[in-house]
Amino acid sequence: MSDSRMNEMSEYHENKVFASRVNNVGWFLAGLGLGAAVGIFYAPKSGQQLRADILRSVDQSRDSLIARSREARQVVNSWVDTAKDVVEEKKEQIVAVADRELRSAKRQKDNIASAIDAGREAYKAGTDTKS
Numbered sequence: 001m002s003d004s005r006m007n008e009m010s011e012y013h014e015n016k017v018f019a020s021r022v023n024n025v026g027w028f029l030a031g032l033g034l035g036a037a038v039g040i041f042y043a044p045k046s047g048q049q050l051r052a053d054i055l056r057s058v059d060q061s062r063d064s065l066i067a068r069s070r071e072a073r074q075v076v077n078s079w080v081d082t083a084k085d086v087v088e089e090k091k092e093q094i095v096a097v098a099d100r101e102l103r104s105a106k107r108q109k110d111n112i113a114s115a116i117d118a119g120r121e122a123y124k125a126g127t128d129t130k131s
Helices: 003-042 047-130
Strands: none
Touching: 003 047
16 A cells, blocks of 8 residues: 555544534534523523523533634645545546556557558569569
């Protein structure tokens, strides 16, 4: 297995582990938010204080969501970059094989043309000696 393929596999595994951690953190934060919301609604507070707590909780949730979306975007961008690199590498390999096969076909064509020319010359030489 090539080093680049090993690096791709390692990077894929690291990205998968990172995505799993981001997902776990997300669930933790969702649970934290839900627990905070339940606590707010069951705690005896004034209406103004309760509204302030709800707004603060919403702001924290929004900030958490923004941070998670940035992390997810970075992971996806990393995957896209890796995929682009793999596609480019495979494209280069295909072009190299196609070029090699094209040169081989040209050599075969030249060999066949030379054989035909040699056959014609031999035929002419044979018919010239008979005349």
